[in-house]
Amino acid sequence: MSAREGLVVRRIAVSYGRNHLLRGIDFAIAPGETLVLFGPSGTGKTVLLRAIAGLEPAARGEVWIDGRDVSALGPEARATGMAFQNFALYPHMSARENIRSPLAARGVGKAETEQKIAKIAELLRIQHVLDHAPRELSNGQKQRTALARALVGEPRILLLDDPLRNVDAKLRYEMRLELPRLLRAAGAATIYVTQDYREAMALGDRVAILLDGVIRQIDTPEAIYDRPATIAIARLFGDPPINLFPLRPQVGAGGAGMEIGGLALPMAEDESGEGRVLGLRPETITLHREGLSGAVRATLIAITPLHERVVLLLRLASGEEMVASVTGAPPEPGSDVWITADGARALLFDAASGMRIAAGPVREMVA
């Protein structure tokens, strides 16, 4: 383990008095890999980044970079690059001087320094503002300058603390497309913190879910979306969030099953449905205008456009409410619709522990 390239983090713990913010974090990131650190605010994502950078005096545990234990070293000796949520540019220096800082710290020669600054500025398209002071830059330019500063020293470890949070939607989207290429070119082991699950899915080779001071799940973005370990994770990933229904067991003609407001779901043989919660993602619910056999009738209560999709709030005959996300033109609010759900993509959780049950409803839903 210790001879491993990239970043290895072992048993990182941070406590402030009785507040145990982080309670033993372990993971490893290979060079060139991007790990997205995802979780609600206040879970200690930023604190974990600081611990890795050497900026958190309360941190315990080990940080290994390229097979070297750097736990006892100060932040200046760890060869990391870092970008901050609020950009943290040096306000009294020009963009060029900001970017020069990591090179100056390592005594890089003048010609090489200028060449590296020119190269990174071209990559991030900020050549024309290099001699401006930070206060003269737009938010997008500030963010690019901050990224340039983090990348210019070719760090082995790159720590990006929600760098797109304070830029507007269009820029954020452009950077979301651009960042994977930049990060691949940098070749560093990267940790990317975000609260936006789409950003996490777009940028992460893997995603680590930080909840209650521990990493609850670490896997590819698709695996986390399709097979979340707990109800809490399922709720964090997805917009609109997943529909959750406590189950009532039901025995039908095809063996054990369950139903929500008449919407029947076949179950695995040994699953009674007792004490279970069913999760249906809004996009797995399909709308039909006429009574299709097996479809359930629901009333359309409200319609909200969400990007190119439409979010529908539906009420089943039994009174349960359900959110569906569909494409195309929706019917009028107040009208009746028929719905089916894709049973193969339904998720089953244990109500008491919140853990996902590996064998969910396996059979295809009614056609």
Next chain:
Amino acid sequence: MARSDVRAAGLPRFLRAFALVLVLIFFLFPIAWIFLMSFQSNEQILRIPPHLLFTPTLMNYRALISGKLITAAGSLDLPFMRNLGNSALLSAASVALSLLLGVPAAYAFARFRFRLGENIAFTLLSFRFAPPLLVLLPLSLYFQELGLANTYVGLIWVYQLICLPLILWIVRSYFEDLSPDVEYAYRVDGHSWWRAFTRIAIPLAGPGIAAAGLLAFIFAWNNFVFALILASADKQPVTVGALAFVTASGIQYGQIAAAIVLSILPTLALALYAQRWLVEGLSLGAVKG
């Protein structure tokens, strides 16, 4: 665009201008009057009613600079220029020492949480609470013992009671307003904490340090009681030296006015110089992220 301009109940423009002029007269008239007085002889000053037109004389300034005070009762030696020099030396040295000690301390109080930190900071502030005279009596005894009485070193030391708490508390709040992320970023770039302190924290807190230094200088300059008790004539600043103007043959208003003008000049020059820093610091803005 943070400028908010809720109008003061729609006051007409000329009324506002008039009010402004009244306020200006109230504050500036005494200074202007003293300035005029400094070019008049004692007889001209004491004339009733006072005249606005007079033949200006430089005799007050000449007397101060030459150190010879000519009164009705004869001539008197007056070490005013020496006093002025003492004031400048004591104030400048005290503020310099205070900045040297206070700025790093303020940084430590702002950035690091350590045991008894708040208590120490408060204790330092509490030096400002005690009436100086009460402190002075025991202090003068100690100073006699230590051989510090009537020395510049001793006075500069005592002046820390004035300057240090001021600088510590003002500069500390400036450091607290700076986002630590900016310093963290500099550390991660590969710079030592000392460089982060000198290249990032100090320049960014510059306006605060300038303001605190200026205030401390003015307080030190205007101090009276410490020097009165702890220093003899050759170490006394202008504030104490001015007592000499109350002579056996009356109060020398002209010289007092000239002395006031001369003693205002250094602080005024300093304030004008520091203003550049203060404004520059304010326009730097956006430091708080």
Next chain:
Amino acid sequence: MTLALSGLCKTYSGRHGPVVRAVIDLDLDVAAGEIVALLGSSGCGKTSTLRMIAGFERVSEGTITLAGRRIETLAPHLRGVSMAFEGYALYPPLSIAENIGFGLRQSRRFPSREAVMARVAEIAEMLEIGDLLARRPSQLSGGQQQRVSLARALVRDADLHLLDEPMGQLEPQLRAVLRGRVKAALKSAGATAVLVTHDQTEANAMADRIAVMEAGVLQQCGPGSVLREAPANLFVATFIGEPPMNALPALVVPSGLRPLCAEEVTIALPAVPLPAPGSRVVFGVRPHHLDLGAGALRGTVISQQWLGDQAHVVIEFAGHILVAVSHARVSVRIGETIPFGFAETHVHIFDGENGRALAHGVMPA
């Protein structure tokens, strides 16, 4: 109970800087019971507009009429508006309940303390801060304080509710839930509201109409569907919608459009009313209207992102980056050259000089 802004201007004549025209000649009507969002990026003039309506910012030119009376010179408390602040602006010594109920003390609708507290509890419950009522503002997180500020604005019985980025500090999941609730609460009270936001999802979800602002100028005001389907200019077209609309400059030729970046390609658009041949235009297609795998154009896949319910495929076409959104998984490899195209009905044509919209798909004859 209608708000009308007419010829509204805000000019900052800075003593230390140049003259800034933050809002330029703004005309906007808000009907009774309507929710209108002012949408734009930072510095577009949306917050200055809101602050002028609230009375925190002097009107440089123009008029503001609310409920039939001119209010632009009145003091803020006489205007009959309530406001939720982006920076919270809570009263630190008061409890959360007192903060929320503060504006109700003078109200005739709530004669007793009990009535006030009942109303406060109701609105706090809606915003999920019901269990925080006894605390002080300093004990709350940023997101919680913001909800208190929102509650204080909503609880009041005002002619107009002004909401300045009311949910900027909230977590995405909570934001999604509260948008719907706040809208429902405003609607059921028949309240009129102006919302300032930079988040188009929020604007779409909460507002009846969206006013897009840029550089102090109102670009377009209309329901979200109109902004998406018939944007007035290129700015609105690329600002509204996530991912943004794909836009390519092109030359009109007799047989259709010729992209400036690919001279050998001609896109035939027989049914779209194009300007005269020789005109410079910009043509735009929304990412989810770009069909992959079929069509007359060829592009190279440079990246692919699966977001759980949709795939974003980035293709390079003659040096331009285009984004395609598919609501199902697509099987393309990075580096692969694939055919793509789009239906004529989904093309938007803009003037190449000033960006004004010339045609949206197939215009009815």
